[in-house]
Amino acid sequence: MNKTTKAFAVLAAATMSISIAACGGGAGNGGTAAVHSDKTANDNAECQNTVKKKGVQKVTVWAWYPSIEKVVDQYNETHDDLQVCWTNAGQGGAEYTKFNNTIKAKTGAADVVQLEYEAMPQFVAGKDKHLVDLKQFGFDKYKDDYTEGAWNGVTMNSDNGIYGVPVDLGPFVMYVRQDVFDKYKVKVPTTWDEFAQAGRDLKAAGYDGYLSDWAPNGTAVNLALFAQKDANVYKYSASAPDKVGIDFNSKGVQEVMKFWQGLVKEGLVDTTDANTTDWNTNMLAGKYACYVQASWLTGYIQGLDGSDKGNFRMYKAPVWDDSTPDVNQGGSAWAVTDQAKDTEAAYKVARELFSSKEAQQIGVTDGGLFPAWTDMLESDTFKNMTDAFLGGQKINEVTIPVAEGYKGYAFLPFQTYAYDEQMKAFSKIVKEGGSIEDNLSALDTTLDSYAKQQGFTVE
Structure with missing residues (x-):
């Protein structure tokens, strides 16, 4: 992550909601998040980006990733079945507060939200889960596409649930x-x-x-x-x-x-x-x-x-x-919320937003993300990247082994x-x-x- 996430690391402590009650009531059986299939509910959704393909189903996304606008545009240009309607709902803690408010109101959340690994547990704790288990859509088959530590971040030590699509690490x-x-x-x-x-x-x-x-x-x-x-x-x-x-x-x-x-x-x-x-x-x-x-x-x-x-x-x-x-210190993922209008479509967007080499390159070079994607970590392009601020050093000779060695923690x-x-x-x-x-x-x-x-x- 770059400086925007660094700022969240300092500010989130004052803004993140914290109790089980805020996540759906007293401790209970951890019920499964709801699945929906309304393909027209977002037709009139307001977007921060310009959705150029008209008459195509929209999926709403909250995110503050650097250069996320370019990633969204790249996705929309290369997809005819779905279009991403993106909004910056606040950085880190500000977004989490807004998400918690929509949970209490039972309406208003985006279909897909960016969450740091350390923030995810609060949204699956309690009577109801507010993040959708992506295993039901077969996301478990993509495990090898991500580092072990990042995968641990979205499974949260669960053997039977996957609550996000990993994006980056620290x-x-x-x-x-x-x-x-x-x-x-x-x-x-x-x-x-x-x-x-x-x-x-x-x-x-x-x-x-x-x-x-x-x-x-x-x-x-x-x-x-x-x-x-x-x-x-x-x-x-x-x-x-x-x-x-x-x-x-x-x-x-x-x-x-x-x-x-x-x-x-x-x-x-x-x-x-x-x-x-x-x-x-x-x-x-x-x-x-x-x-x-x-x-x-x-x-x-x-x-x-x-x-x-x-x-x-x-x-x-x-x-x-x-x-x-x-x-590791930091990192985040895409999570599908229990308020997603079309849950499977939201999952598809979450999985595919950074799935292309073009989108990953935007995230790494323009956004300053450290990728959780194994293909990128194994690529010569990423391994040989230099940083002028660090004297032209090939910094990923240092970072890649650390990312690959990180196993995750709770x-x-x-x-x-x-x-x-x-x-x-x-x-x-x-x-x-x-x-x-x-x-x-x-x-x-x-x-x-x-x-x-x-x-x-x-x-």
Whole structure:
């Protein structure tokens, strides 16, 4: 994802609806989403794009993907049976709020909506599912067209349901100010131990910036850091939508928080919120020697005023040891809603919007998406793409193995609330130097209590 999705990662925490009640009532049997077949209901639908082929059935779509207009036009030009009627209903959390409002009103939703993987559980939890299971249309036959991690994102650990068509991912990597490391003759780290030592070496050599930044508002970043320790803090399956698991006070999470708390205490790592004016200034001025983040950060940094091309390079994220798994931060899919006027037609659009090489190329080159499509990942064109902002580097030599190695992990049906509580607890630990075990225990207790209040069984 590029900078638009980066912005959502920060803003969604304030806007995403969170309870089972918002998704259709108290925890129940997770009923199957309704299927409809009205082929004329969208005849008068208002579209943000111009639908040029008249008298053809329309399918409505909400999305904020960069360059989605070009993808929609490409689809409409090459299809005579269906036409996409596209609207930007808001980015990330704003769209989710609107979707939740249509769920309460039982009308007004688009046929197909863009959803991040971390947002999908809230729409299948509860008495009713508001995302259609695409397996009934044979979508399970397309599993090999997508990476394992992306497929896990749309199945949500369910053996018998598929709730979206994967589009993109966010391989977890490290951005390095190559000019800083070269100037002070410090080796770019490959392990977390080397990462810490690099900070000490830079400081000893006279570098007056920080090794990196630990951003208190870095919600999904921390989940990826924990996953590197095989500490997947959340458990959730669409097969059991009224049950959740929460485990922050594990050895892996404790070790990760101790590591970052220690670096802050040493004065090697800053604690400025990401995407603020101060953070932008520090990134552009070389005050952070490196930064660990999803690969779509490139689109955000290079869009900042005053950003210099050529100083940054992309490397594989540091690992703890040879067994450290590849991890991911972000990504999204097309989901068919239970309000789709013609459910099968909506499924066809969701599956086919990015199915052509032409559409995928638009998404990758114009939209800055990191693809979840295996054909694209295996293509020489994608492998050999260079990035001028990163000094002409073939960045996908770094990102492709990470995307292919990522297996997926779970998110909660009330992920926004969990993110808010995470930020509070982690800030007390890293920014304020508080007790790791006490704050993690308190976080577990808070989230367990909230889950039960919302009608979930906590495993």
